[in-house]
Amino acid sequence: MESANQKIDLENTNISLYIKREDLLHPHISGNKIRKLKYNLAQANRENKKTLLTFGGAFSNHILAVAAAGNEQEFKTIGVIRGEELQDKIAENPTLKKAQDFGMVFYFVDREIFREKSSPKFIHQLTEKFGDFYLIPEGGTNNLAVKGCEEILTVNDEKFDYICCAIGTGGTISGLINCSKNSQQVLGFPALKGDFLRQDISKFVSKSNWDLITDYHFGGYAKVSEELILFINEFYEKHKIPLDPIYTGKMMFGLLDLIHKNYFPENSKILVIHTGGLQGVAGINNLLKQKNQLQITIYD
Numbered sequence: 001m002e003s004a005n006q007k008i009d010l011e012n013t014n015i016s017l018y019i020k021r022e023d024l025l026h027p028h029i030s031g032n033k034i035r036k037l038k039y040n041l042a043q044a045n046r047e048n049k050k051t052l053l054t055f056g057g058a059f060s061n062h063i064l065a066v067a068a069a070g071n072e073q074e075f076k077t078i079g080v081i082r083g084e085e086l087q088d089k090i091a092e093n094p095t096l097k098k099a100q101d102f103g104m105v106f107y108f109v110d111r112e113i114f115r116e117k118s119s120p121k122f123i124h125q126l127t128e129k130f131g132d133f134y135l136i137p138e139g140g141t142n143n144l145a146v147k148g149c150e151e152i153l154t155v156n157d158e159k160f161d162y163i164c165c166a167i168g169t170g171g172t173i174s175g176l177i178n179c180s181k182n183s184q185q186v187l188g189f190p191a192l193k194g195d196f197l198r199q200d201i202s203k204f205v206s207k208s209n210w211d212l213i214t215d216y217h218f219g220g221y222a223k224v225s226e227e228l229i230l231f232i233n234e235f236y237e238k239h240k241i242p243l244d245p246i247y248t249g250k251m252m253f254g255l256l257d258l259i260h261k262n263y264f265p266e267n268s269k270i271l272v273i274h275t276g277g278l279q280g281v282a283g284i285n286n287l288l289k290q291k292n293q294l295q296i297t298i299y300d
């Protein structure tokens with residue numbers, strides 16, 4: 001499984017920029033999520049599990065990925081969803097609607113209970129309610145997910161000086177760091193606020209050729225501004241590459257900003273990973289429409 005690197009033409013710079021189109025790997029199991037699920041599903045099969053259970057929010061790429069992967073590989077799937085109020089709004093939520101169409105069963109919980117998602121007591125309660133299952137953490141990050149993400153880079157990518165990616169839980173960048181060359185620098189752009197990421201990533205990696213660029217979260221997870229939406233629309237018009245507003249749009253905004261501020265040495269070769277997430281556009285657009293704000297006006 002290897003995706004193509006596509007050149008992005010930049011003006012007024014000698015930096016060369018390529019994007020790895022992991023978003024094209026699968027229509028529903030978005031970009032990095034297919035990497036993160038690969039060895040987890042193999043492990044679930046090995047353990048003879050019939051059901052996958054995982055956690056996520058209203059627009060979660062991970063929830064839809066688990067639902068679609070379960071449908072393909074004949075697992076039952078259970079999604080523990082943050083926000084009881086969503087229970088009556090499945091039809092209006094494109095992500096949950098699609099996940100349900102793939103056969104996922106939902107269990108909606110309030111935010112307080114959701115926070116207990118890794119407590120043994122809550123997991124025990126889930127077992128009593130749903131029977132035996134293979135548990136995949138929120139966002140899908142664990143050792144097996146990192147192992148899957150170590151397959152994103154190939155020998156052809158060794159020529160790049162920088163590898164960039166968006167960060168949610170840190171699983172994807174951990175895999176990238178582990179399979180990078182020591183001479184390469186891996187830069188992560190967190191899509192959310194929080195100081196815990198460095199520690200989380202350090203649990204999965206032993207190399208030190210990486211850093212986080214923490215200035216481009218736009219106020220926090222799934223928060224968007226008109227400036228960001230304008231950027232995504234213009235980027236699509238110029239390059240015909242769709243970006244999502246939660247992860248890849250913020251990363252690309254930040255990366256181009258850094259390039260224009262001469263953050264990178266002359267003639268640097270940069271590879272950014274398109275981790276997917278395009279299914280989330282419809283849901284964010286619904287919210288923007290309700291607020292009478294500019295929407296992402298693109299693709300399909």
Ligand SMILES: *Cc1c(COP(=O)(O)O)cnc(C)c1O
Pocket residue numbers: 030031032033061062139141166167168169170171172173244247248275276277278
């Ligand atoms: C989930 C996701 C990420 C974050 O990946 P982590 O491994 O959690 O850091 C980045 N981009 C997209 C599009 C995603 O769906």
